[in-house]
Amino acid sequence: MKNLYLPAIVVLLFSNTTFGQNTDRPIYKHVELYEAISVVKDKYIPDKRVKIFDIEVDDHAKEPILKGVTSDTEAYRALIEEAEIRSGKFINKVELLPAKNLGDKTSGVINLSVADIRTEGKFSAEMATQAILGTPIRVLQKDGWYRVQTPDGYIGWIQLSSFTPMTQEEITAWNKAPKIVFTDYFGFSYQAPDKNSQHVSDLVLSNILKWEGEENGFYKVSYPDGRKAYIQKNQSMLYDDWRKSKEATGESFVIEAYKLMGIPYVWGGTSVKGMDCSGLTKTVLFMHGIILMRDASQQAYTGIPVDISNGYENLQVGDLMFFGKKAQGDKKERVRHVAFYVGNKQFIHASGCIRVSSLDPQSPDYDEANTKEFIRAIRVTGAVDQQNTNIWSIEENSFYKQ
Secondary structure, eight states, X not given: OOOOOOOHHHHHHHHOOOTTSSOSSOOOSOHHHHHHHHHHHHHHOSOTTTOOEEEEEXXXXXXXXXXXXXXXXXXXXXXXXXXHHHTSOOEEEEEESSOGGGTTOOEEEEOSSEEEEESSSSTTSOEEEEEETTOEEEEEEEESEEEEEOTTSOEEEEOGGGEEEEOHHHHHHHHHSOEEEEOSSEEEEESSSSTTSOEEEEEETTOEEEEEEEETTEEEEEOTTSOEEEXXXXXXXXXXXXXXXXXXXXXXXXXXXXXXXXXXBOTTOEETTEEOHHHHHHHHHHTTTEEOOSSHHHHTTSSEEOOOTTTTTTOOTTOEEEEEEOXXXXXXXXXXXXXXXXXXXXXXXXXXXXXXEESOTTSTTBOHHHHHTEEEEEEOTTTTTOTTSOOEEGGGSHHHHO
16 A cells, blocks of 8 residues: 655755755755664664654754654664764664653554544545554554554554553453454444434444443443443354354355445445455454454565466465566566455455456456456465464454453
């Protein structure tokens, strides 16, 4: 979904090859510090979607000031060391996140059925991803909006009204508490065990709430912010029963994906209210208790690689197919789209809406553009919780274990 980039200040630095000459380009007093930032960023921050490294140099004072924020401890230490080697004289005002102004509430849980997370702390910013009710998050920074990280590692900005901040003790208690999972696609919770009573909130597939008891065919639940409500038992399951009922097979992935047919494509969406291509694969896998990384270009390098050198013959039902541009010359491979393989040279994906397309030129559903750019495939089954696969079960993901 997103492209990596160097901060504009660093790009400007290395485009300026005429230091000291009469030019309209800016001249930096402390080139060595900009170089330190660039070196450390290249080594420790390969993906800005999962790590923060917003560092700059204020060179207007007598001594230059390194300032900004980073979420990576190793990058922070390396930056200070590199700056000391290259410069020696600077003031360190870099903050290692989580920010001090958060106090001890550096965790939280999503409090809405679906919460939008944006690339910047403003409504006009691009939607980066979403998180659904009951999702634990890490809170990194507060500046009007809150900068948070989701269990797949993704980082973005969210409003306080979308989540409940928690201390370490509070998030641990939440994670350990008995839960229910909403298993219908859309619905509501109620103020009383009666579906004609006042709604408390809407609910969507895979929302998770704290179990408080049972009454008249309803589960009594509580929200992260303490609200109480009732959910019909025929629209939900006890969490432990839900997990036992989910067998993670390729066939099951495809069956669940078909149940989402027709749901509209929404950039950044990861819920049944609307989803993008990688949002579809994430949603289907989460229905099986599995957490995938956020974007197609991240998912492509997880799991177990499938050999596609002979075309489609090694693909199995439920494998993830990736589309884009192969590496060529000095241009790196670019993954732009993902789908589930459903067999018979067909795949299901989010493109306009959730739909089935074909790799077969003779099929009326032939997708020529994607067929010509099929470049990679991975298998999720057998890869969950395995070392270096970056695919987790809910139980083994660190956000749900803290």
